[in-house]
Structures are given as structure tokens and as C-alpha cells.
Amino acid sequence: MPGINVTTASVILAEIGLDMSAFPSSKHLASWAGLAPGNHESAGKNYNARIRKGNAYLKKVLTQAALALSRGKDNRIKAFFWRIAKYKGSKKAIIATAHLLLRITYRLLKDNSRYIEFGEHYLQKRGDALLSPQS
Template structure:
């Protein structure tokens, strides 16, 4: 690797000894103006999202208590699924709509097809990001679930399975108006409810 880089040293020196002329400054100014404009639009949108979420601060805080989910993720989740869970007869319906319910085509103990549907791309993306984040975070019952799935089915399936679990928890919290309780990584040894009413 060092040898191949050594051959490129003259090219690198030449690239670093350039000159910024008037037309370069003109083009840079156009790019910077475009960046400033987009940044201003992003700030405006973020303020609008924040203002829209103010009446639902308590629900955002509730979702933020779930491992792997932060305030930004909670905002995306609420924007995608709403607050009224009565539109989904069960968590299975919500999971199917989100594209997080794998098929179960099994015969003679062999699973032939476990593909997931396309579903809601934004919701699926934020939940899989949450699943990946919590797998690297502090020990908790969901992280324990993730690594248990990794052991038998691999990381990709574990991410989807954990995202599915997160969505089921969210559905329960919003349906029952309850708060998340953490039983740490030894949750399977615990006997009791995972959620408590407000």
C-alpha cells in the first residue's frame, strides 16, 4: 500500500498547489448560496415539525424511553403511524402495513420463504436504524432479544425481527396509553408485565 501511494506523491503535490481564480470564486459562491438556502429550508421544516409535536410532547417522551429510539425517531414514527391505533385492528396489522412481518412458508420444518413486504419505507428505515443502534448500546431486554436472534438466524434477520418487536411495543404503548418498563437483559427470567399503565 505504501509503495502504491509513493508513486502518486507527485500527483498529490500538484493537486495541492492549485490556484483559486475569479471564476472559481464565482462558482464556489453559487454552491455556498445553494447550501445556505437548503439549510434555511431544513431549519424551517424542523421548526414546523417541532411546533406540530408540541401538543404531543408526552407521547414523544414515552417513545423516547424505548431503547434505541430517540426524539427524532419518535417524531418520524408518529408522523408515519399517527396517534390513533384503532385504525390497526392489531399489532400484526400494523407490522404488515409497515412491511415488517416476514412470511412463514414452512414445510417439513424447513422455511422456504421468509421475505418481508415493501411496506412503509420511512417507518421501516427508522425502526431498523433503532434496532441497529440499540444492538450497540447498553444492555436491555431488546438488545438481548437482538443477539439471541443473531445467534440462530444472523444479523440481517435480527435487525428486522428487532424492528418488528419495537413496532409491537410502540403499538402497545399507544393503544394502552402506557409507559415502557425495562427489565434489563435478563427479561426472560422475569415474570410480570412489560408495561405499566399511566
């Protein structure tokens, strides 16, 4: 997986383990790690929504991996980072990318599968395919 080196992978495995039965979904894991997006809304108005405290070691290595990905080779996760950074800023994009990395890691560990890189234009192609009329 891009952005995840041996040290990062060892910290992730040390903190969450290989058994994903403790977490019913990737959202539960993100909340436990402190990378779940906050939601503070009242009367239809969105207020500042901070992330919560969580596992400091896991949060630190995933944010470092997200920052490294933003400056690395072109891939789907780097495109995700820059799409968020364009509108929300780089700090929110780092947290959002770390959250994405954690969700991908959860799925890989739960299904015991390998990461497949679809390329930086994958989401655009998928969106165009969903919007085009079916023949």
C-alpha cells in the first residue's frame, strides 16, 4: 500500500492487531483511533467539528504516512488528498487521508486481501461511468 513502510505497518499491527473482530466496522476503528470526522451541527448550521482523542501512536504514524503520500508518486490516495486540500486546507486533508488509510487497512486485514492501485483518475472515471446513460 502506498505510504505504508515497514515501520508504519509494524506500528499499525502492534496497535490494532490482526484480529478485526473487535471492531464491527471501519467506522468503529476510526473512532477508536481518534480519526473519525467530528459532526457538530445545530439548526442546519455546521460548527467546528474537531477529531477526538484516540490512540496517539496510531494517529501519529497514519498522519505521517498521509503527509508522505501527498508528496509522493501519483496514485488514488494522493489524488484524494489534493482534492480535499483544495477546498478544506492541508491540515484537514491530512486527517481525511489518514482516515482513508485506516479504512483501507481495516478492509485489507478483515478480508485478508491485497491492496490494488487503480490510479489517480479512478474516481473520475468511476463517476463518469455512473453518470453516463446505460445502453
